[in-house]
Amino acid sequence: MRPPYDASWTEELCTLADWLRFSVSEMRRTDCALGQGCMNWMDEARWLIYSSLALPIDFNEPSLECAKLTQNERETLATALRRRTVDREPTAYILKEAWLRGFRFKSDQRAIIPRSFLAEWLSPFSLPSIQHTESPLKVLDLCTGSGCLAILSAMALPNSQVWALDISKQALSLAHENVQDYKLGSRISLVEGNGLKALGGLDPRPIFDLIVCNPPYVNSQAFSELPKEFKAEPELAHHGGEDGMAFIHTLLGDYGHFLASDGSLLLEIGHELAAFNRLIDRPEFKSLPVSWLETELGEPSVVQLFHPASKNEALGNT
Numbered sequence: 001m002r003p004p005y006d007a008s009w010t011e012e013l014c015t016l017a018d019w020l021r022f023s024v025s026e027m028r029r030t031d032c033a034l035g036q037g038c039m040n041w042m043d044e045a046r047w048l049i050y051s052s053l054a055l056p057i058d059f060n061e062p063s064l065e066c067a068k069l070t071q072n073e074r075e076t077l078a079t080a081l082r083r084r085t086v087d088r089e090p091t092a093y094i095l096k097e098a099w100l101r102g103f104r105f106k107s108d109q110r111a112i113i114p115r116s117f118l119a120e121w122l123s124p125f126s127l128p129s130i131q132h133t134e135s136p137l138k139v140l141d142l143c144t145g146s147g148c149l150a151i152l153s154a155m156a157l158p159n160s161q162v163w164a165l166d167i168s169k170q171a172l173s174l175a176h177e178n179v180q181d182y183k184l185g186s187r188i189s190l191v192e193g194n195g196l197k198a199l200g201g202l203d204p205r206p207i208f209d210l211i212v213c214n215p216p217y218v219n220s221q222a223f224s225e226l227p228k229e230f231k232a233e234p235e236l237a238h239h240g241g242e243d244g245m246a247f248i249h250t251l252l253g254d255y256g257h258f259l260a261s262d263g264s265l266l267l268e269i270g271h272e273l274a275a276f277n278r279l280i281d282r283p284e285f286k287s288l289p290v291s292w293l294e295t296e297l298g299e300p301s302v303v304q305l306f307h308p309a310s311k312n313e314a315l316g317n318t
Contacts, residue, residue, distance in 0.1 A: 010075070011074075014069065015067055015068050015069065019077050023048065024041045026085045027041040027084070028041055030085040032084060032229070033227035033228070033229040035115075035230075036091070036092060036229060036230070037098055037113060037115060047095070048081070048084060048094065048095070052076055052080045052094075053069075053073055053076065088227070088228040088229050089229070089232060090230075090232055090233070092114075093107065093113070096108055098113050098114040098146075098148075100119050100148050101120075101123075103148075103151070105146055105181075106146070106174060106178055108174065110168070110171055110173060110174040110234075111145040111166075111171035111233075111234065112171075112233045112234060114145070116148070116149060116214045117297075117302045118149055118214055118266055119152055120295055120302075122152040122153050123152075123156050136161060137157055137160040137209045138161055138210075139154075139163070139208060139210045140208045140211045140212070141162060141164045141213075142165050142195070142196065142213040143166060143167075143214055143216070143237070144165060144166045144171070144175050145174075145175065145214070147164050147175030147176070147179055148178065149212050149214060150162050150163075150164035150175070150179070150188050151178060151179065151182050151184060153210070153212060154184050154188055155182075157210075160209075162187060162188045163189050163191055164188055164190050164191065165191040165192075165199070166191075166192065167194045169192060171234070171237075172190050195250055195251065196251065196254045196257070196258050207260050207263075209263045210265075210266070211264075212265075212266045212267075213265065213267050213268065215268070216237055216246075217240040217244045217247070217248060217272050218238045218239055218240055218272075219240065219243050219272065220239070220243075222244070222271075223238055223239045243272075243275045244272040244275050245275050248276065249279060252279070252288065256307055259307050261309065263307060265304070265306075266293070266302060266304055267304075267305065269302070271301070273299075273300050291304045291305075
């Protein structure tokens with residue numbers, strides 16, 4: 001195997017097209033993990049290369065063969081590609097940015113990289129049951145991480161006040177930076193604490209019209225097998241206990257005390273459908289009003305729950 005990324009071959013990669021082609025080949029050869037922003041190596045390579053050179057992601061493709069790079073630019077790309085394929089750092093952490101539904105967020109090791117099936121539902125077009133209300137809405141982003149879902153919620157519901165809660169001080173410091181970037185500091189309140197009970201000390205205690213939560217839900221076995229790129233993210237954001245349901249179990253018992261009678265909880269459970277079904281089949285949860293929301297991947301990864309005493313009609317399919 002040749003030495004990784006020495007100067008002898010970087011001289012041969014002259015254009016953006018050369019680097020794009022080579023980067024895809026290297027990502028495939030080293031089997032870089034995907035799923036932290038991109039779902040294929042071409043998109044991952046384009047993001048890594050273009051952003052490393054401060055080029056727009058929609059840079060004119062026909063210009064690739066003509067776009068010759070300077071020595072400094074080649075060295076920049078060699079360093080980025082080495083970090084991605086040899087050190088197995090996530091692209092978002094290398095670039096200090098992530099994109100979700102067309103919005104850019106700062107990203108680093110303080111929090112999980114912004115991505116969530118919930119983001120598909122946080123738009124004015126996907127929340128018809130609450131967007132037209134005249135009264136101010138109260139929204140909670142539980143396990144906020146980088147703050148991306150809190151920000152998307154605030155933009156989707158302009159008449160809302162949003163609380164963003166996380167147990168991690170480091171994650172909240174990153175969320176603060178993202179909130180400030182979007183100039184939403186007057187509408188998003190950051191709260192440190194472990195789960196909904198952290199809100200019990202607020203006076204008055206808010207009762208929410210909408211709660212969104214992308215919690216830690218990876219089970220112990222799956223967590224132990226995560227690729228190195230995912231292990232670079234905070235364990236708190238991934239590991240959900242033996243069956244992945246530790247946080248969710250507590251949440252299902254608590255959320256009714258913090259949700260308006262006509263409100264709803266949007267909860268991401270990822271690939272833990274079987275474990276979640278076993279959980280809600282327990283006697284204490286059997287009566288919960290549960291509805292599955294479709295995602296672009298067509299997998300049952302997001303569930304909507306209304307107030308335990310509510311009979312409201314769900315957004316998705318029951």
